[in-house]
Amino acid sequence: MTNIIEKTDDETKIESQSNETETNEIETNEAETEEIKESADEIVSSEINENPTVDEESPDDKEDDSEVIPPGVQLQHNTPNPSTEFVPPGMRLRQLREKHNVSVKHVADRLFLDVGVIEKLENDDYEHLPPPIFVRGYMRNYAKLFDIKPESITDDFDPDRKQPKLRPQMQRKEQASRQDPLHIIGTVAIVIISLVLVAIWYSSPESTPSIELLPDSQINGQPILPPDSPNVEEPPESGEGTNIPTEQPTDGEPASGETSEPVVETPAPADNDKTLKIHFKADAWIRVTDKTNNSLYQGTGKKGTELSRDGTPPFSLRVGNVDGVDIEYKGETKDIKSYPKKRNLFIIGSDSQ
Amino acid sequence: MFKRLRGVFSNDLSIDLGTANTLIYVRGQGIVLDEPSVVALRQSDPNSGGSKTIAAVGSEAKRMLGRTPGHITAIRPMKEGVIADFTITEKMLQYFIHKVHDNRAWYPSPSPRVLICVPCGSTQVERRAIRESAGGAGAREVYLIEEPMAAAIGAGMPVSEATGSMVLDVGGGTTEVGILSLNGIVYSESIRTGGDRFDESIISYIRRHYSTLIGEATAERIKHEIGSAYAGKELLETHVRGRNLAEGIPRSLKINSKEILEALQEPLASIISTVKSALEKIPPELGSDVAEKGIVLTGGGALLSEFDRLLMEETGLPVIIADDPLTCVARGGGKALEMIEEHGPGVFALETNL
Numbered sequence: 001m002t003n004i005i006e007k008t009d010d011e012t013k014i015e016s017q018s019n020e021t022e023t024n025e026i027e028t029n030e031a032e033t034e035e036i037k038e039s040a041d042e043i044v045s046s047e048i049n050e051n052p053t054v055d056e057e058s059p060d061d062k063e064d065d066s067e068v069i070p071p072g073v074q075l076q077h078n079t080p081n082p083s084t085e086f087v088p089p090g091m092r093l094r095q096l097r098e099k100h101n102v103s104v105k106h107v108a109d110r111l112f113l114d115v116g117v118i119e120k121l122e123n124d125d126y127e128h129l130p131p132p133i134f135v136r137g138y139m140r141n142y143a144k145l146f147d148i149k150p151e152s153i154t155d156d157f158d159p160d161r162k163q164p165k166l167r168p169q170m171q172r173k174e175q176a177s178r179q180d181p182l183h184i185i186g187t188v189a190i191v192i193i194s195l196v197l198v199a200i201w202y203s204s205p206e207s208t209p210s211i212e213l214l215p216d217s218q219i220n221g222q223p224i225l226p227p228d229s230p231n232v233e234e235p236p237e238s239g240e241g242t243n244i245p246t247e248q249p250t251d252g253e254p255a256s257g258e259t260s261e262p263v264v265e266t267p268a269p270a271d272n273d274k275t276l277k278i279h280f281k282a283d284a285w286i287r288v289t290d291k292t293n294n295s296l297y298q299g300t301g302k303k304g305t306e307l308s309r310d311g312t313p314p315f316s317l318r319v320g321n322v323d324g325v326d327i328e329y330k331g332e333t334k335d336i337k338s339y340p341k342k343r344n345l346f347i348i349g350s351d352s353q
Numbered sequence: 354m355f356k357r358l359r360g361v362f363s364n365d366l367s368i369d370l371g372t373a374n375t376l377i378y379v380r381g382q383g384i385v386l387d388e389p390s391v392v393a394l395r396q397s398d399p400n401s402g403g404s405k406t407i408a409a410v411g412s413e414a415k416r417m418l419g420r421t422p423g424h425i426t427a428i429r430p431m432k433e434g435v436i437a438d439f440t441i442t443e444k445m446l447q448y449f450i451h452k453v454h455d456n457r458a459w460y461p462s463p464s465p466r467v468l469i470c471v472p473c474g475s476t477q478v479e480r481r482a483i484r485e486s487a488g489g490a491g492a493r494e495v496y497l498i499e500e501p502m503a504a505a506i507g508a509g510m511p512v513s514e515a516t517g518s519m520v521l522d523v524g525g526g527t528t529e530v531g532i533l534s535l536n537g538i539v540y541s542e543s544i545r546t547g548g549d550r551f552d553e554s555i556i557s558y559i560r561r562h563y564s565t566l567i568g569e570a571t572a573e574r575i576k577h578e579i580g581s582a583y584a585g586k587e588l589l590e591t592h593v594r595g596r597n598l599a600e601g602i603p604r605s606l607k608i609n610s611k612e613i614l615e616a617l618q619e620p621l622a623s624i625i626s627t628v629k630s631a632l633e634k635i636p637p638e639l640g641s642d643v644a645e646k647g648i649v650l651t652g653g654g655a656l657l658s659e660f661d662r663l664l665m666e667e668t669g670l671p672v673i674i675a676d677d678p679l680t681c682v683a684r685g686g687g688k689a690l691e692m693i694e695e696h697g698p699g700v701f702a703l704e705t706n707l
Contacts, residue, residue, distance in 0.1 A: 137674060
């Protein structure tokens with residue numbers, strides 16, 4: 001910074017003072033550049049070739065000096081408030097170069113860059129230059145050429161050090177894979193749903209077709225639904241025939257077949273209905289259970305004997321020797337085979353015989 | 354599944370497992386470790402060849418190089434960019450990774466995802482060795498990235514764009530030249546010449562011309578102080594002490610930068626020829642991109658004074674030195690990791706776990 005201010009002072013002096021001093025200045029500057037070039041080019045084999053170019057360049061430099069005036073003017077504008085002024089790095093490089101009386105061409109040759117690049121660099125026109133890393137590199141090399149600390153220049157350039165953005169080549173369409181979130185969510189959902197279904201399956205009543213349940217379903221739902229349920233009472237209800245109305249009052253005028261199922265059952269059959277008599281025509285093993293699954297009898301009946309049991313109909317009978325058993329129920333005696341059979345069980349007292 | 358769980362608490366690491374230095378970059382924290390790749394082993398009972406234990410790792414071990422008593426050996430497990438001693442490398446990596454993770458020790462042994470830079474010329478066997486070393490050192494997942502790629506990313510070159518970028522990474526053991534475009538390597542070449550070779554050249558030069566033997570550490574010091582790749586403005590001198598071969602007694606001698614330049618001619622020439630042949634072999638379009646913008650120099654070799662000038666004069670192309678050339682590779686690896694995090698490992702055609 002101090003350098004620049006001194007320099008600007010120098011330039012203002014040059015411009016204000018007589019030609020004599022100016023030429024002196026230029027001479028000293030030239031001497032400096034000579035030194036630098038010589039030291040830098042010391043070992044280059046083409047040193048001899050380069051020397052004439054240096055000589056040639058001195059007139060160029062003078063031309064440059066004439067061009068230089070605009071920045072000088074700018075500087076004069078800037079000098080009134082030196083505390084706040086910010087000289088962009090490119091301009092400082094230009095000042096540096098002019099101080100040493102070196103042409104753009106020479107700098108470009110030394111840095112192996114195009115003249116255009118150097119000019120853009122000096123004009124701080126970074127838009128048309130390569131990414132920041134290169135610009136910083138050029139500045140560093142430029143500064144090294146004049147033996148000043150590269151950091152003094154590069155620190156002012158792009159202080160946030162932004163880097164070119166890395167990006168993938170194209171927005172790749174992802175190939176479907178097991179890792180896709182959608183797939184995972186879908187799989188999990190399917191598993192959960194199937195688990196829920198299985199849970200529902202197991203918690204629901206095991207054996208829907210069993211007889212015990214039928215009354216339940218009848219209680220809950222419409223009486224028409226279960227076709228196996230006691231049809232004895234129902235036809236009258238639905239049919240509203242002429243004979244039965246007498247019975248209906250006894251049914252308790254049910255709001256109706258819903259709550260009164262047991263009521264319907266009990267009054268009509270009376271005591272007669274509750275007793276089951278088994279006549280053994282031959283020895284036969286038998287098990288008798290009633291509606292509540294109460295075991296009423298289990299054992300082998302001898303030929304010619306009789307067994308009487310009370311319980312809530314319907315009765316379920318499992319019989320070893322089917323031919324040897326007759327059933328007396330509601331005063332009627334029948335062969336057991338005439339009763340309906342479900343899963344090896346004879347059902348007595350549920351259906352109309 | 355368990356590995357993934359452990360990884361939740363762990364940071365991703367980018368490791369530049371170099372011949373000279375190992376650098377570790379942690380995502381979000383920057384470079385957290387920069388140590389020489391040297392391990393010192395202590396032999397518990399030298400007479401009966403007892404078990405070996407690690408005495409020191411990193412800079413502490415480096416100071417021991419060439420100065421160890423009988424029961425301690427200081428070795429550099431990496432030679433010319435690849436693993437020379439598998440077990441020791443694994444131990445060293447383990448030590449470094451542990452050291453990086455040590456600061457935050459409330460959870461047990463985390464297993465980081467690790468990206469390691471390998472020389473582009475390394476063989477499948479060498480890569481596998483590095484991968485397994487890292488796996489043995491506790492990495493959950495290992496990615497390998499080629500060094501020129503990492504160096505270019507770290508230097509901030511526009512590797513994602515459809516323009517050629519040329520990077521020259523002069524490391525301790527290898528020199529890598531790569532031309533990159535569109536996140537990939539168009540051409541790369543790796544030669545086993547690097548900072549170590551410079552040191553060796555200096556040693557043999559001094560031995561030949563002064564009949565004096567100097568150690569590697571001294572040679573390295575000479576290189577740092579007065580080493581130069583191109584005849585500079587001023588002549589630098591330094592004093593060196595070494596054992597005079599004729600007398601067998603340590604003597605002091607004075608060496609100047611011109612002599613060192615002469616000593617370095619051979620390795621420098623091989624680097625130059627590699628660069629030239631790379632420029633020869635790339636498609637002309639990329640060549641013109643490189644000529645327009647220039648070659649970027651990274652790695653420790655970039656610090657050799659006037660190396661950029663030498664390259665400029667030899668190739669006639671602009672050459673620039675990256676910012677902070679020593680850490681370019683590790684930083685680039687870190688950025689690559691971030692990319693992987695964001696876009697998946699397909700971005701850089703990395704090698705992932707087999």
